[in-house]
Amino acid sequence: MSNATHRWQYMAVLPALFALVSATIVSCSDDREQVTVGLITKQEDNPFWVTMREVAEDTAKDMDVRLLTATGTSDVDNASQVAALSAMTQQGAAGILIAPADSSAIVPAITEARKAGVIVIAVDTPTEPRSAVDALFATDNRRAGELIGRYAAAKVEQLGMTPHVVLLNLAPGITSGALRRQGFLAGFDLEQGDAAIVGEADTQGDRTKGHAGMRRLLDEHPDINVVYTVNEQAALGAIAALKQAGKNLEKIVIVSVDGGCEAIKNALRPGDLDATAQQYPENMAREGVKAIAAAARGGPRPSGYLDTGVELITGDPAPGVQSRDVAFGVRNCWGD
Numbered sequence: 001m002s003n004a005t006h007r008w009q010y011m012a013v014l015p016a017l018f019a020l021v022s023a024t025i026v027s028c029s030d031d032r033e034q035v036t037v038g039l040i041t042k043q044e045d046n047p048f049w050v051t052m053r054e055v056a057e058d059t060a061k062d063m064d065v066r067l068l069t070a071t072g073t074s075d076v077d078n079a080s081q082v083a084a085l086s087a088m089t090q091q092g093a094a095g096i097l098i099a100p101a102d103s104s105a106i107v108p109a110i111t112e113a114r115k116a117g118v119i120v121i122a123v124d125t126p127t128e129p130r131s132a133v134d135a136l137f138a139t140d141n142r143r144a145g146e147l148i149g150r151y152a153a154a155k156v157e158q159l160g161m162t163p164h165v166v167l168l169n170l171a172p173g174i175t176s177g178a179l180r181r182q183g184f185l186a187g188f189d190l191e192q193g194d195a196a197i198v199g200e201a202d203t204q205g206d207r208t209k210g211h212a213g214m215r216r217l218l219d220e221h222p223d224i225n226v227v228y229t230v231n232e233q234a235a236l237g238a239i240a241a242l243k244q245a246g247k248n249l250e251k252i253v254i255v256s257v258d259g260g261c262e263a264i265k266n267a268l269r270p271g272d273l274d275a276t277a278q279q280y281p282e283n284m285a286r287e288g289v290k291a292i293a294a295a296a297r298g299g300p301r302p303s304g305y306l307d308t309g310v311e312l313i314t315g316d317p318a319p320g321v322q323s324r325d326v327a328f329g330v331r332n333c334w335g336d
Contacts, residue, residue, distance in 0.1 A: 035296040037289055038068040038088035038096035042075045046205065046233055047260050047335025048281050049099070052123070056097070056285040063293045068093060075205045076171050078102040082109040088118075095119030095292030097137075097285070103128040103175040119292050121302055123284040125176040135291070135302040137284045139310050141179035141257075142186075144277035147312040147321075148255035149187020151275045152226055154318035155253045165190070165226040166217045167200040168210055168234045177205075177230050180257055184228050198224065203234040210237025218245050229256040232263035232276060239272050259313060261333035268315060269326050275314035278329055283308035 039056045041049040053069055060067035068088050072080035078101045086109065088096050096118055100106045103125060110120050110132050122133045130136060156163050165188070170177025190196060198221040201213030210233060218224060218241065227242075229235035235256035242249060249272050256263065259278025267273035291302040312322065313329035 032064050033297055034064060034066060035293045036066040036068065036091065036093045037292045038070070038084070038091075038093040038098075039285070039288075040081050040084045040088075040096060040098040041069075041071045042077065042099055042101050043073060044071050046075075046231075047262065048124075048231075048258060051334040052099075052281040052285045055282040056289050059286045059289040063289060065289060065293050067289070072101060074101075075174065076101050078105045081106055085109045085113050089113045089116050093118055094296035095121065097121050097123050097288040097292070098133075099124040100127055100174070102173045104173060107132045119295055119301060121288050121291065123288055124281070125174060126179075128175055135304055135306065137288050137291075137306040137308055138176070139257075139279040140307050141176045142183040144257045144279060144310045145180035145183020145185075146187035147183075147277045147310065148228070148257065148275055149184035149190075151187075151312060151314065151318045151321050151323070152184075152228070152253050152255050153188045154321050155274065155316075156226060158319055159251075159253075161225055161253075163188075163196045163226050164221060164223050165197050165228065166214075166221065166224050167197065168203050168213050168227065168229040168238055169200060170230040171202045171204050180230055181228075184255075203230065203237070205231045205233055207233045207237040210234030211241045212237075214238035214241035215245070218242070218247075225252050227252060227254045229254070232256050232258040232260055232267070232273075235273055235276075236263060236267060239267060243272075259311075259329060259333055260335040261330070262335060264313065264326065264329040264333045268313065268329065271315060274316060275312060275318075275323065276329070278311045278313045278324075278332060280309045280332070281334060 070084035081101050114120055120133045121135045121137055124138050126136050127133050169181055199217040203209040203213050227238055253274050255275045257277045259276055295301045311324050314323045315326045317323050
């Protein structure tokens with residue numbers, strides 16, 4: 001994982017128990033009051049969430065913080081997150097970082113935690129409404145979508161294509177996925193119902209579901225030449241399906257969001273994936289733990305929106321679209 005420093009700006013805006021709960025307890029090495037902080041991610045199969053947890057653990061050690069962690073079974077496992085919020089509140093968490101699996105359904109549980117005095121910061125995925133939490137530390141997901149949408153449109157024009165676009169989305173009720181989709185359509189200059197959009201599938205950000213969705217869409221529309229994917233796990237599944245179908249990837253523009261090392265090195269660098277919008281989960285975790293610890297020790301309560309950064313990465317630049325090269329992507333990627 002890169003140690004590169006990413007810049008950001010503060011902008012005024014503003015059925016099961018959880019699968020994993022652990023605590024990192026560090027004895028205080030100075031006079032700072034020990035603080036308990038919680039982190040609730042979506043699942044452990046995606047390196048994005050693993051990186052977020054690992055950086056939170058490292059930051060907690062540096063800050064003399066007791067860190068509680070919990071994760072669900074998938075990107076849509078709301079029940080696990082509800083249980084984790086309650087458990088962490090009972091265990092004395094001063095604040096909790098949460099990546100909502102359902103932006104609306106999680107709000108009542110967040111409200112209960114805040115009533116108990118817990119600071120709640122949404123990471124990666126905004127709640128609906130956004131005011132349900134104290135603060136949001138996240139990628140500008142709409143901008144991430146716009147970046148890859150502008151890139152895809154420019155490549156289509158450069159290659160003289162008539163676009164036949166498919167959208168591999170996240171799932172209903174998850175704001176980050178909806179914002180990326182909206183941004184892609186805006187960047188590509190498409191509207192809902194546009195004839196250029198020939199099909200869509202929900203993937204839950206999962207590689208297997210991305211593969212299945214792509215296979216179904218190919219059966220229905222074999223002339224697909226633009227593939228939007230909500231994240232790189234879905235993209236890797238889609239690429240495998242396209243290869244299995246014997247498609248020439250040089251004639252298909254495939255774009256995504258994430259910037260993990262697996263996709264950067266194994267899909268973007270060889271040219272299977274044309275571009276990705278790289279986001280930085282380490283910034284969300286690091287700044288979230290630090291903000292809650294500082295507030296619990298007498299500092300200001302976190303509020304508003306922290307933009308944790310996004311960059312367009314490609315090995316095949318598009319005319320008129322600013323981007324970073326693959327070497328930059330490798331230096332700043334996360335995961336293995």
